[in-house]
Amino acid sequence: MLLGHGESVLRSAYAVASRGDGSDGPPNGAGVLYVTTLRIVFEASVARRRIGRRSLAETETQLDVSLHELKNVAVRRGRIGRPRLVLELAHGRPSFDVLEPEAWTGTIAQAKRALPPSGTAAWGSTHTIERQVVKVRCRFCGALGNEVDGRCPSCGAPL
Ligand SMILES: [Zn+2]
Structure with missing residues (x-):
């Protein structure tokens, strides 16, 4: 994953994503979930290639949202299965089977509180503050x- 200037990863782990609305689109499947100081990113492992004796995982970024766009984060406990981390976005509610989902909600909530105000440049572009x-x-x-x-x-x- 590419990090922007001043951005750092707060937490990352293996996770299994599901889109959450019953349809098949991304994010879906196994991969790595990241929370950075600015974003939530999910990179799915889409294929494994063998090059000689090495096995290379090919990844596809299926989710890359600014923490500003995240409305809420929750842990959903069903009657069966493990608790899931649920992200409430403007478009959809993807969920993730990840270890210690409560720790993830804590990290995400903290990162969101520590965000610069909406509208300031997150990374890349320049921004002028006008008073x-x-x-x-x-x-x-x-x-x-x-x-x-x-x-x-x-x-x-x-x-
Ligand atoms: Zn006067």
Whole structure:
């Protein structure tokens, strides 16, 4: 998996994904689930190639979502089978059979809380932070001052 500048993997493990809506599309099958400081990624193992004596796993990125797009994360316990980690996304609710799903919800929740505010560049592109300066007219002398300064530049009265 490729990491962006300043991005790091918080947790990764073998997981078996299922799309969660009954259909066959991705994410589906066995692979590796990653939580980074910015994203959740699932790379499915799609094939194994033999090159000489080496066996190479070919992977396919089936899920790559920003933590901003993640609405919720939960552990679903059915009557049968192991508990599953469920991701609530804008489009679908994929679930994962992964060891210690509770630890995953903890890691994901922490990563989400630590995210930079939505709209700042996650990686790659550059981003300029614009500060909006609001001008207000002084009640006492009528001069225009910057709201952020808190005081009139002409007479010093609070704005
Ligand atoms: Zn003034």
